[in-house]
Amino acid sequence: MARKPEKKKVVETTGHEWDGITELNNPMPRWWLWTFYLTIVWGIGYMILYPAWPLINGATPGLLGYSSRGEVAKDIAAVNAANAPLNDRIISLDLAAIAGDPEVGNYAVSAGAAVFRTFCIQCHGAGAAGSVGYPNLRDDDWLWGGDIEAIYATISHGIRADEDDDTRLSDMPVFGDDYLSPEEIAQAAQFVLSLTGRATDGALARAGVVVFEENCAACHGDDGTGDIYAGAPNLADALWLYGGDLETITETITNSRGGVMPAWSTKGRLNEAQLRQVAVYVHELGGGK
DSSP states (O other): OOOOOOOOOOOOEEEETTEEEEOOOOOOOOHHHHHHHHHHHHHHHHHHHSSEEEEEEOOOTTTOOHHHHHHHHHHHHHHHHHHHHHHHHHHHHHHHTTTOOTTTTTHHHHHHHHHHHHHHHHHHTTTSOTTTBBOOOTTTOOTOOOOOHHHHHHHHOOOOOTTTTOOOOOOEEEOTTTOOHHHHHHHHHHHHHHTTTOOOOOOHHHHHHHHHHHHHHHHOOOOOOTTTTTTTOOSSSSSSSSOSSSHHHHHHHHOOOOOOOTTTTTTTTSSSHHHHHHHHHHHHSSOOO
């Protein structure tokens, strides 16, 4: 017997038509719909169990109380616990003996490098070579001394750090504030320039000898080689914190300089082990004495 012809299923249209092409309103496949519904259920479950919706001071915590910050804190705590014996050993040793101790020497340098990259490169640079106004830690010019004890003290107490009573202080007078005349400043600048053997105005440089002796030698020394106990820089070499040309020297004498370094031992910035680690690292860079 012949089969009855099947009636052709009529599919509704969306009512949209472009250039004679009609958009049919075919239903979505059931597998796709069920997958979509499952994603909705999964999303609702996620929002209930995990942090999801932002609030004014954080986000909804979720029933599981999960926190990515908490996971990081656990990892940090685990690392700190593993390193605790080494840190205790670093604190117990004399500073000068740390680098020579085979058990903790390499660890101190490595940990100190991490501290330096986190807190110090913003001013001293990634390679510790400094920039204008920020000391190069790889050369032999140290305002406050380059042995490890001096480096540790500078890191701990900072430079002109108001929050630390033991901070390094070296206040150079503003000689341009009715202290020296412009002529005397010019004479002193020419004399300072002559200390490094560069060409100068001979007459001004000779007159500047007296100006220097009366106003500058107390800190920088009669020969201009500086004084680490006063934080006075050596003016007789080729290393200059702000620049050694005549214009910059004149500006320094006229208006003084006064950079500030934080006291890293205060306000919980660095703990004792970290202070010692970064001191060892800086000393190992080669510039320390």
